[in-house]
Amino acid sequence: MNHNLSSKEILIIGFMLFAIFFGAGNMIFPPLLGQLAGENVWIALLGFLLTGVGLPLLGIIAIAKSGGDLQHLASKVHPTFGIIFSIIMYLAIGPMFGIPRTGTVSFEVGIKPFLGELSSNGWSLFIYSLIYFSITAWLSLNPSKIVDRIGKVLTPLLFLVISILIIKALTTPMGKFTEPNNDYETSPFFRGFLEGYFTMDTIASLVFGIVLISAIQNKHSLPKKAIMKICIQAGVIAAIGLAFVYTSLAYMGAVSVDSIGYFDNGGQILSGISNTLFGPLGMIILGTAITFACLTTSIGLISACSQYFSKLFKISYSKLVLGLSIFSFIVSNVGLTQLISFSVPVLLMIYPPAIVLIVLSFFHSLYKNTTYVYRLTLILTSIVSILDGLAQSKIPFAESIKEFLLYLPLQSIGIGWVIPALLGVLIGCVLQMNSRKTTN
Numbered sequence: 001m002n003h004n005l006s007s008k009e010i011l012i013i014g015f016m017l018f019a020i021f022f023g024a025g026n027m028i029f030p031p032l033l034g035q036l037a038g039e040n041v042w043i044a045l046l047g048f049l050l051t052g053v054g055l056p057l058l059g060i061i062a063i064a065k066s067g068g069d070l071q072h073l074a075s076k077v078h079p080t081f082g083i084i085f086s087i088i089m090y091l092a093i094g095p096m097f098g099i100p101r102t103g104t105v106s107f108e109v110g111i112k113p114f115l116g117e118l119s120s121n122g123w124s125l126f127i128y129s130l131i132y133f134s135i136t137a138w139l140s141l142n143p144s145k146i147v148d149r150i151g152k153v154l155t156p157l158l159f160l161v162i163s164i165l166i167i168k169a170l171t172t173p174m175g176k177f178t179e180p181n182n183d184y185e186t187s188p189f190f191r192g193f194l195e196g197y198f199t200m201d202t203i204a205s206l207v208f209g210i211v212l213i214s215a216i217q218n219k220h221s222l223p224k225k226a227i228m229k230i231c232i233q234a235g236v237i238a239a240i241g242l243a244f245v246y247t248s249l250a251y252m253g254a255v256s257v258d259s260i261g262y263f264d265n266g267g268q269i270l271s272g273i274s275n276t277l278f279g280p281l282g283m284i285i286l287g288t289a290i291t292f293a294c295l296t297t298s299i300g301l302i303s304a305c306s307q308y309f310s311k312l313f314k315i316s317y318s319k320l321v322l323g324l325s326i327f328s329f330i331v332s333n334v335g336l337t338q339l340i341s342f343s344v345p346v347l348l349m350i351y352p353p354a355i356v357l358i359v360l361s362f363f364h365s366l367y368k369n370t371t372y373v374y375r376l377t378l379i380l381t382s383i384v385s386i387l388d389g390l391a392q393s394k395i396p397f398a399e400s401i402k403e404f405l406l407y408l409p410l411q412s413i414g415i416g417w418v419i420p421a422l423l424g425v426l427i428g429c430v431l432q433m434n435s436r437k438t439t440n
Contacts, residue, residue, distance in 0.1 A: 010233050010234060012147060013212070014233065015150070015156070016150045017060070018241040019296035019300075021205075021242060022297065023294055023296070026242070027266065030253065031269040033184075034251060034253025035257055035262060035263070036180065037188055038254060038257075040184050041253075044188040044189065044191060045250050046189060047188070047191065047192030047196065049192075049247075051199075051355075052195075053239050053242045053243050054239075055205070056205040056235075056239070059204075059206050059209075060238075061231065061235060063206060063209030064209065070085075070206045070210075074086055077374045081378070085357075087312075092350055093203045093207050098301055099298055099301045099331075099332075100334075101332075101343070103129045103294065106293075107128045109271065110286070126333055130329060132298075133298075133329040136328075140299050140325075146303055147215045150300070154295065155296065161285060161292065162245060166252070168277045168278065169251070174273070175255045175256065177254050190413040194414045198343075200347065201242075202355060208300060208304055211300055211307065213231065216231070252273055253266070256272065259273075271283065302325060303321075305324055345389040345390065345392045349385050349386050349390075351385070353378055353381050360425075367428065367429065374428070376428040377424030380423060381424065384405070384408065384420050388416065
């Protein structure tokens with residue numbers, strides 16, 4: 001029996017994975033990083049690529065090794081934790097923030113600049129998001145066709161539009177690198193590392209695994225080892241695409257200051273770059289790129305969440321697609337600023353445990369007969385990450401929590417959870433060795 005897909009089929013699946021990863025945040029964060037990092041853009045970009053490309057690739061591999069299910073991977077800590085953690089992750093990356101953000105960002109960057117005075121009318125976002133999530137629902141209803149719809153159609157169009165921007169920027173220099181700003185001057189690598197959080201791709205890799213494996217199984221019935229191999233190949237293709245686009249967008253931001261000045265967010269920077277390079281046509285090109293990027297991610301997230309919750313709660317996939325699309329449509333109308341302000345504390349809470357879970361899975365054979373390492377490491381990491389998230393929220397004691405956390409090593413550069421995580425691994429290994437001695 002042939003246990004491999006053709007190179008063309010793997011390439012298309014890799015394109016699909018790239019497209020569902022490459023959403024709203026993936027376009028707007030690198031240009032802002034480029035502007036603020038300036039001369040330090042390449043160092044900052046290394047940190048960004050680690051959390052924005054490297055960790056998502058490891059996440060895909062970890063899910064493939066576990067059988068394509070986040071819950072199964074998280075159950076190595078405890079079965080109840082596996083269910084609760086998975087639900088939180090799917091809700092966070094899905095209907096509570098990730099999916100609504102795709103609709104809101106595509107409106108803010110791709111549509112709003114053309115509306116003039118009408119852009120301040122709440123009905124414009126309402127009508128756009130209604131159409132947007134109707135298209136998302138329609139394209140998500142048949143999961144077996146997602147590879148063809150995204151990998152064969154939407155991804156090539158997305159690549160084409162982005163390539164037009166990139167080639168024009170490379171052939172028409174806008175300026176030189178400027179002095180780095182803020183944290184990008186003192187610790188550019190770690191600042192870039194943290195910025196990679198907000199693409200949400202490490203979390204996405206854990207929930208997109210179910211879509212990826214479903215896409216492979218829809219092509220052929222393959223054994224687990226063959227599926228894992230194809231997942232890795234598709235993940236590498238997606239990672240190469242993401243790294244290329246991130247590098248290009250960061251470069252565009254880094255050389256744009258002389259031409260457009262500084263802006264507060266990447267959407268405004270991209271708008272300024274597009275207008276400088278192409279004039280009024282540039283806004284159409286940018287709007288098209290943003291819309292395709294957001295739509296493919298929205299389809300991937302709706303499909304992933306629907307497949308997982310269908311399996312968990314025994315509700316039909318089609319009903320969940322419609323329900324999640326309607327819910328995301330409602331949430332998207334609260335506005336982009338509110339969504340981002342809500343998301344930052346939540347991401348700080350769930351990102352470190354997700355990273356730790358991925359890393360631990362690659363060393364599972366060393367402590368597979370005990371849960372000490374998983375439990376202690378996740379408990380200590382979660383305590384710090386929850387406090388970190390609360391410190392960034394608007395609760396009354398946020399400043400006190402922030403001051404307390406500064407006593408942790410590395411907290412000043414935003415990764416105070418690393419030492420507690422390593423401590424959890426160390427204590428867990430000691431307890432494991434003691435339990436073996438007691439058993440013997």
